[in-house]
Amino acid sequence: MVTLHTKNSQTFVSTPSWLTNIATSFPPAEVEVLRTACELAEPIYQGHVEVTGTPLMQHALGTASILIGMNMDYETVSAAILYAVPDHLDDSAEKIDQACGANVKMLVEGMSRMGRISLLGEVGTQDKNAAAQQIESLRKMLLAMVDDIRVVLIKLAERTQTLRNLSGASAEQQKLIAQQTRSLFAPLANRLGVWQLKWELEDLSVRYLEPELYKKIAKLLDERRVDRERYITEVVAKLKQSLHQAGISAEVTGRAKHIYSIINKMKRKQLDFSELYDVRAVRILVDDVQSCYTALGIVQSLWTPISSEFDDYIAHPKSNNYRSLHTAVIGSQGLASEVQI
Template structure:
């Protein structure tokens, strides 16, 4: 009862009396539900919900969150349903409890797929109402505080999960106090010996440092008093996990890290922040390049502060953070510091935007593993800040490119970008961005994402949007090719695609078990079903055939150079004007070969797998072609060869040179051309070089 009274007093300091009473009612109800249940430590189970509520009360959360904290294990561990809770405490509290219950099953040490599924549930619940996540973080924090009663293996598993997932989420939501505690408790459970040794070293170092810390603090306070700036100055302790991480990643000794003294100065107004900065820079010499202004440009999670590094007395480096009281509350409690539940918009807009971004990524991700891959990349950002042409600031992870920037502005801007300018200069789309630069994206109406962008984009939003577009495009292309192949196959039955009857489609869906007709067309286009076989299944039993015709009357028309479903064989490099055949390859769709290609010999007579193709009169684009040039070896000949190809408006993709003897060489070239006429022009220009003996196209 003492613990309940203490909580009640804490709640009365910021909540109305009827709200405090509603929380106590939830406590009484939970006590009855958990009657007879014990924790592994032997304590009554109700001590856990009470402790979780206490953590949230320290963060000054609203009454509904506190009620959900009291009841968060009721659905999971007792016979009470969500409907019972809704009837008794209202639908919002029931939704929160249900959201938290769904998160308790997270087993991160289990199969990757299940881990990802559960993580996906967590972010979905978080995007619906962030309070679900706050209750979950408080629940996890109390479990971490009482970890000692579990076996060593279980302690390590829970600690790993906390360090991998929960600490970064607490950081992203700006809840620094909880993040620091997660990291230190997780460190103690994961690496008990390392934790113990570091703690002993820190204790010993602290004794030697006390005098210097006091001296620096006094000099700062005296100078600020002189300038009439009201401020609270505290020496800031580095926590063990951060010391350990710095030692590991920066390969620094404990002494190097402990030689830096850290202080926090909390003032009244933003104006005082900048005045204090001026005073501090006057008092101690600032280190060039070490000043960061997170007040003018806050971090993604809403964190604001001025950071500077100075050389203090005795030559010791001093790290100083300067912030207002509101900023300090935001830094410690993050999204919970001013999340006003009356209106979703009044919360921390940056964090809300991140949570909404998660929901967008979730809708586009193909599966939960792909989703967790995107989000994990998003949880550990070292940020760069860049400007739009209109002067808006956009924060991106370190290493982000103009493509990441384009998708951060809007998905459509990303999907149609073709080039970029950084500070007015044209640059590559894969160029990493630097803080402070102005980025302009150049768009084209018919442009679309390039699959190669996936090799260099770093943001989750860009990666998931590109993959989503490519999957959608592949689906559309394969359905379109499936229609064309089926149309040709239906000729044998005296019909065509336009005249398909509904009864034929119904019959087909029963025979194949497909969900819809589009799915069957996609499978035909991908080469996973044969068009003639599908046409035979669609036809009434009286019209079905037991043989495959020797050839189909109408060839498929090819009208594009680039596609995800129609590809061009590298063994023979077909180009417009060449007689061509198509080969249906499962999963890849239609592969186009030259008619003379030896690789088709085995299936040439199988009309279902190998089909006649024609080039459409409208075909356009660049096609790769391979040819050889035999020439006399002379200085500058390769440059002359490249110049002739460039003059002919062709692009060299590959070039390799083999020496035949001391005087002659064979040059293998792969270039992009529009068709046979364009290739003939290129070869004629090359033949005109006096050193060239012979030019011919490679057959296979």
């Protein structure tokens, strides 16, 4: 049974309970390394809190849990638990090496270096072009300075954990952290293809940077959620049947539209929420390029395509090598939907 403690509307889990919960995710020998990391970190973190007011050990365990959800290895998870030890222990490198091994020590040291450089992420210039260039330079510097890409993934998970509890920080810290996240860390997640963290970082950052607009869009999404989900269920079922009949092996799912991307599109295209095509969205995952275009033909034969809403990211991949087809169609009830293949 998990032991929970609640404070400031946050739910905390005890370290023994956390270790019990994650035991099935790793072999026994690796669980013991994780246990050793917890035993080293917990007394050092005692009495210390993260910027959100979250006890430091809870913050570290939350970060570690995100990485486990990403199927990261035990060394990465151990380093996430120990990431702040160098801030509170002089001979941390030696202690971490002895307790968890040289690889974990290297990852923790990489986190410390990355933490120092990411402090530069607060751009002071008012010139948008100069600011963009400065941020891009910082992103490149962050990627170049780490010997192991796992360091960046730990940092992205740690920042996500901070954003999840950011309501506990001061208003000034909320704005600063959210701005740095939107300009530096979310694009890093995008560049590495860590989509789930990218989406969460973007949504949580805009929640603090544009709170009124965020609340408005969230309310509109919530009000229409039941009808939208029912409609998407029907679309998914019809697509699965048609693709199966055509001999196309495919995974078809409804796709939640993220608030950040909704706000971005409304601003970029000067549209009202009601004019967006992709609030209702479906994703089709197939095995090869030929099947992508075959699936596109099936989609456009089932529903009326909107010619102005088509992007071929297979012929013209994005900079991070994202490859897909995006189309929008008018379906039953005259409702528009986006389909990503």
